[in-house]
Amino acid sequence: MSWTLTAADLPDLARGATLLGTGGGGDPYIGQMLVERVLGDRAITVLDPDDLADDLFVVPTAQMGAPTVMIEKIPAGTEPTLALRTLEAHLGRTADATMPIECGGINSMIPLIVAAETGLPVVDADGMGRAFPELSMETFAVYGVHGSPLALAGERGETVVIDTGDDDRQMEWLARGVTIRLGGVGHIAEYAMTGADVRRTAVPRTLSMALALGRAIREAREAHRSPFEAIAQTLSTTLYSEVRELFSGKVTDVERRTTEGFAKGRATISALAAGDDSQLEIRFQNENLIALRDGALVAIVPDLICVTDIESGEPITTEGLRYGQRVRVLGISTPEMMRTPEALAAFGPRAFGLTEEFVPVESRSLAPAGSA
Amino acid sequence: MSWTLTAADLPDLARGATLLGTGGGGDPYIGQMLVERVLGDRAITVLDPDDLADDLFVVPTAQMGAPTVMIEKIPAGTEPTLALRTLEAHLGRTADATMPIECGGINSMIPLIVAAETGLPVVDADGMGRAFPELSMETFAVYGVHGSPLALAGERGETVVIDTGDDDRQMEWLARGVTIRLGGVGHIAEYAMTGADVRRTAVPRTLSMALALGRAIREAREAHRSPFEAIAQTLSTTLYSEVRELFSGKVTDVERRTTEGFAKGRATISALAAGDDSQLEIRFQNENLIALRDGALVAIVPDLICVTDIESGEPITTEGLRYGQRVRVLGISTPEMMRTPEALAAFGPRAFGLTEEFVPVESRSLAPAGSA
The missing domain is CATH 2.40.390.10 (CV3147-like)
Structure with missing residues (x-):
């Protein structure tokens, strides 16, 4: 079942995504601020993987870079959508939805920025089921959907499209090189896939799980119960x-x-x-x-x-x-x-x-x- | 007037291009071998800039990297044409001709590999009038044609398309980063332009000049005259x-x-x-x-x-x-x-x-x- 997410949900989502970041993933609170600025009092539609049409075209969006740089170099906010548009133009196909590649850390938020800017829905699933440091570390890739072509956008409007065929490690290697030369942070669209691919390769319902975790910790604390319980x-x-x-x-x-x-x-x-x-x-x-x-x-x-x-x-x-x-x-x-x-x-x-x-x-x- | 170039011309062209390389530009003898292998006994058509139709679509091709690496890492030979095809697909337009971006060193030869593989003619002009170390150092850019989008191809079939708008230095910076991660050498197509652009921004007749220089040095030597004269x-x-x-x-x-x-x-x-x-x-x-x-x-x-x-x-x-x-x-x-x-x-x-x-x-x- 699809559900909606508003700005009021973001602090809980950020808390849950930080837990799932297992120490990394970048600071979701910065992403939260960027979503809030674009979203205002509107709502984002979140799609359950089971409800996706087989041929729905899903283009995941994310940020890449070292978390230590991300907290000092805050993005303009327009880069993730530019990455999505660049990949759409390259593929000659328009996205029906976006999705996280990673549910831990800031990458729980980046697709929400894109959703708020474009009106696209977000799929409640991801390709890491937590946070990982490299773009090739995806269940998508493990189960047969590859990252290429990847589109990368920089804060000065630079765009880069990388295609390494089935070699996701080489894609990561080249995209990381570009990201370093962009100052340490880049925004990407990659692992474009269909609704059927999502069901086969993605870790389901990790966005709703992050939100539920963040909410449970807060509510336990407010009720003086154990957050760990x-x-x-x-x-x-x-x-x-x-x-x-x-x-x-x-x-x-x-x-x-x-x-x-x-x-x-x-x-x-x-x-x-x-x-x-x-x-x-x-x-x-x-x-x-x-x-x-x-x-x-x-x-x-x-x-x-x-x-x-x-x-x-x-x-x-x-x-x-x-x-x-x-x-x-x-x-x-x-x-x-x-x-x-x-x-x-x-x-x-x-x-x-x-x-x-x-x-x-x-x-x-x-x-x-x-x-x- | 257009003219034709055959494998017999290549040693003289290599010699002249090395002189115009002013110490750099990469070793044209490696390029010469690659051209010879593809060209066989066919001929390449070389177009004089004055003869180009105003709307002829010209896509220059080249190699980038440190000359010290190029002599140890010989390309497969298919990369320059892959770069051209990648840029054509990105622009949705087919090239009518290719052209050097640099008349000194190996980049006198790279467009000839493309010409031999594709049957495209080569324009007798370039954008450096010699060799320079960076992609932004082009008369093309000085007189208003910018390098983006640039397509880059690696020896394992990787492709990268970089678009930095009017910022050719940022294009160089990102493309150099990718080239380093490809092991030190990449092949590129960039500065796509029309025939009218060529006349306005390119240094004319530098391919024929390189050939004439190489021939003059050899003939003087054979006749025991001063090559410097x-x-x-x-x-x-x-x-x-x-x-x-x-x-x-x-x-x-x-x-x-x-x-x-x-x-x-x-x-x-x-x-x-x-x-x-x-x-x-x-x-x-x-x-x-x-x-x-x-x-x-x-x-x-x-x-x-x-x-x-x-x-x-x-x-x-x-x-x-x-x-x-x-x-x-x-x-x-x-x-x-x-x-x-x-x-x-x-x-x-x-x-x-x-x-x-x-x-x-x-x-x-x-x-x-x-x-x-």
Whole structure:
């Protein structure tokens, strides 16, 4: 069933998208401001994947770049629609809808800017089911829809169309090069597909899930209930049903650098109790990739590793990590379609240069989050 | 009048194009091999600019990259035509002819590969009147035809279309970024224009001039006449009528590095006679930019600074410079359309970060070449 989204929903959506960003994905609050400015008091129509006509033409839109640059270089706001129009002109076909390629972080918002500007509906699905750092890390690609041709727009009206055939990694490599030369941020339209393709290749209902998560955290907080219980309850009826508390403690070390268009680094979280010297180490490339508790693996990509405020449950991004923060780290299971051998080849541990094998977060003997 | 060019002409054309490359432009002998392979015993039609219909649609083709990479990464040969076809598809218009953007170095040959593959004629003109390192350094741009949209093709069939409106420097910046990510070499189609545009913005008859120069050097050598006299005589009836000998001597120092997609450096040439401690210093960015004799400027970009073998007149590129070579360095005047204030803003000394002002080579008190 289709539903509508208004400016009043955006703060909750931003909160939920930050959680699904697993530390990365870019700051959705900047995207939220851009949507608010264009949307005013109108509403955006959101289409359920099950309702799409088979031949509906869907053109996803997104931002690419390092989150550390995005928070300093705010886009004009017209770039995502320019990217969509450029791809339409290249393909000689007009979009019927747009869609996120990524439901975590700012890319939950970019298609809403396009929808607000053009009046197009947005499809409630995405191609990452979270946030990932590279354009080739898409369930779309895993299940046979390729990213090319990709259209890229810059803040001075520059447009670039890249076509690398079936080679989505080469597409990412070239688009990243252009984005770096545009100053670190570019806006894109890519993975154009039909409604039938969406049902076959996209992770369904992740936009509504992000909104529900953000709302549940806020409402629990307002009612003085546990936000972590609310997160677990909200996810229990979705494809992300397993939630684990990986660690609680204090941030005692953060190492972060922006290199090759990415924010890379690691964070250490130490137990709070006197005499407890256990630690959680998290490594990230834009997004959190792996969590090791006292050297033992407790969660690994593509499962979600989410750092949140220990009390309020507010999600914290890698660029927001600070020494001394009290945090609770959650591990969340991803849908089965993101854990197949093909999917793990595209965005599993090895795709990030990790030597550890994928282990489902729910297979570790940890207490479900919210149960304490 | 139109004329035809066959494989037998290519060695002379390569020699002349190397001279006009002023040290850079990439090695035309590699281009020559690629043309020979495709052309066989057929002929290419070359159109004189004066004969073009006003609305003839001309799509120039070229290679971009650092010459130091080009000699190690030989193209498949199909990329330039793919670039042309990509630009045609983007513009929705079919090319009637191709043309060099640069008459010096390998870019004298790239349009001939396209002509041999497609049967299109080649226009006897170009947009640099020599070789320059950047795509924005074009008489086309100086006189109002801009480079965008540019199509770029890679050796694995990748295509990229870049549109930066009137901003040719931003086009160069983005295309260079893509070229670096393609491994250092890309093939392009850009500066699409009409026959009327060619007459207004291109340097005329530079392909035939390169061929005539290469032939004159060879014939003089075969007849045991001075190749330098032959060069001066050939150029006397062209727009490049002033030729000066800047220095003769031995290469005593070469400093060269490939950085940011360019070959940059300097060479020192020392007098041969015992007791003569005079020196010529040449600085280059792909092409030779400035020649200083004992610290005094004797020739500067856009005038041509050509290093040749002291006896045979064979031109030597910056990547071919070796300690101990005996060389004769020529300065050659450029056409008036390349010396206007607008032209000097695009490719005069300041465009290369030089602080020296442009001084016409013929205004220096040096003996005409070939007069000794």
